[in-house]
Amino acid sequence: MSVADTLRYHWNVNLLGRAALRWRRWQTELLAKTGSGWRSEILTPPLRISAWTKELVGRHYLQGNFAHLHDKVAWVTSGAPIEFLRALDFYVLYPENHGAICGAARVVVEIASEAENAGYSRDICSYARTDLGTLISGKTPVGKLPKPDLLLACTNICQTVLHWYRVLAHHFEVPLILIDTPFIYTQVSDHALTFVKQQLEEAIPMAEKVAGKSLDQRKLKQITRLSQMATYLWLELLERCKHRPTPISVFDQFTQMAPIVEMRGDAVTVDLYSAMLKEVNDRIAQGIGVVPNEKKRLLWDNLPIWYRMRYLAEFLGRHGIVITASTYTNAWGELADLINPEQPLVSASRTLIHTLLNRGAGDKLATMRRMIDEYNLDGVILHSDRSCKPYSIGQIDQRDRLIREYGVPALLLEADHNDPRSFSEEQVANRLDAFIEMLGV
């Protein structure tokens, strides 16, 4: 990259862009202080710190807009190990997060249709269709996505990502690093752990070659340490929801989780979650809950329904029901103890293989049961997500066991995490009404 490119990058990202984002954050904070920006009679306003989260996410995508002037770019799957890429100064983009942004911005139908018109079936993951639609049309609410120099797919969340990244590799003609994590049906085997570690060792020289520099082990340890700190803070934040009334709902958690996914390993993520924890502690001290009169607390299973979060929060909130915890947001914190900054690769292989989606359906049920006890929950909504088969298969039996063996009301809600065409508002409302009745509210 030339000096002119570097100057252009800093001018756009660190001067103009940062100032614009800071200004927007300041405005949002001001509105939050006066309470004039929030229009819900049912829900408590979001955390004041949301403005900072939005600024960080905005900045991340702004960096992406100009990344080609300054950094090598890696596109990675959400469960992939990014610490070594960050240590090699890659700009890291998560297409799944981009998909979620499109979902929350309700532009998925328009963008995914571009992919469908190009022949991609509506039966494939809606995140993938959204990103492939952006690839084909350039349409995105984040300006533009930088072209990758490297792709990294880790199969610990699904095999879908590998199919998707093979398409990307073919399209961009760039190397694809695969970290394959054998699924844990019952217990992890030594040879599976060794396999994952070997692949990480093999991945580093490939990434070094693309980055044009060698990996600094000290930097890798430092970034791993920051990842671990952020992960612990995230977990602590979620565990604050054990308090009654629930200080932040699962919908707040979904909104606030972007940094733990795409900015893990950055010092600013640690700062953000430290400050967030403080604000949540303040809420608890003041007895502020998500809904004014909390009657029932629920567990959410599976990905969010990005385009209907507010609708669901208000629908339930109207009845004094709050979704307190979720297996999904918990998955980004529950493995904090496995991270060891002194042994980044060994610990990465352990955390990668033990992610929630790489464990059996019975194990997920056990996680749900544990969370129901620890968070004092009254019921479970299992989002049966058309676009996420590994998360959804097993939910029918999980629901039955929760009801039959644990006496916990549980509802299977058919939808799709990103595609509103698979969401029937009337049907959902009917099912929720019946469920609420079952909860005795």
Next chain:
Amino acid sequence: MEVISVIPRRLDVINKYKEQGGYVAAVLPIHYPRALLRAFNVLPVEVWGPPRVDTSHGATHLQPYICSIVHNTLSFLQMGGLDITDVIIIPHACDSLQGLGSVLLDFVPPDKPIVPIYLPRGRRESDIVFLTREFYAIYQRLEAITGRAPSDADLMKSIRREEGADEVLIKLHQSHSCLPLTDIAFYRLIRSREYLPAETFIELAQAVLAKDIKKPRDGIPILLSGIVPEPMSLLEAISEMGAMVVADDLACCGRRLYPPGRSGDPLRRMAERIIYAPPDPTRGNPIRERREHLLRLIENSGAKGVVFYDVKFCEPELFDLPTLRCELQKAKVPSVTVEVDINDPLSHQTLTRIEAFLEILNERR
């Protein structure tokens, strides 16, 4: 042809094998070490659905957006269709089969052992080493189930027998258009490898190869790609439309033409055979390799077009389709896609689509 009418029936083969003191394994799609099972005197009998079963049993555990192969397998199992088998082998081919394995292990355990196999998605040395060790773990499971412990020599003997059967299978595929067999007869023979012991299959196949007529059959030559040609009446319909399948890229057939292994270590040799099999999206082969493979098949067989015949909801197939079709178009090879549910009869819509495609091919001849 006479030979085809004497292909032993699946149930007869199973009963005979068991009468002789052998075990039978129900094996789900797609790749697994046949030789390893046979070394333990376990006959692998593959379960690709099967089609046309009452799916209400599976529907009480699986969502409707899971593919019909997985739905049917679970239904068939719950209806007692696999009662005759002694063990269920579940290779990890996709998220849906992974889910089925998990549901079976955790929620609806059958009265027999379930042995999942993880198949790595790369072709690196680490993939071969992992798969070798995975096979060793399977060896230990089979040892516990059967009480046998085959030696390296036993394993090698079993490998050579399977390699022999696969060699004949490759020959059948290569001679496909010159054999005196209709498409449905050919694929009945090919698919009998799903349950026949290798030695029986070799005998049958060699009898057919001996009658190689050296003169290509007549019809519009096409290549069939997908998972499984079910319902099999599809092949009859294609013949009636004046076309013939001259090559395939089917998961149950052409993608399992395993090359011989190289290693002297039996478990590693089994791993090599699967890792170096023809390109398959479920094993993570790059799309480029699939394109090259398809173009090679087209060139060698003289196919004039490709029918992508896919099972609904099958992500491994669906992701590659737009790119593959675009690449084929660049090479001036027309293609068509058809989506099916293996439980449904061949629909009029499907047939019309294929017929229209064949007409286009015919005009280009």
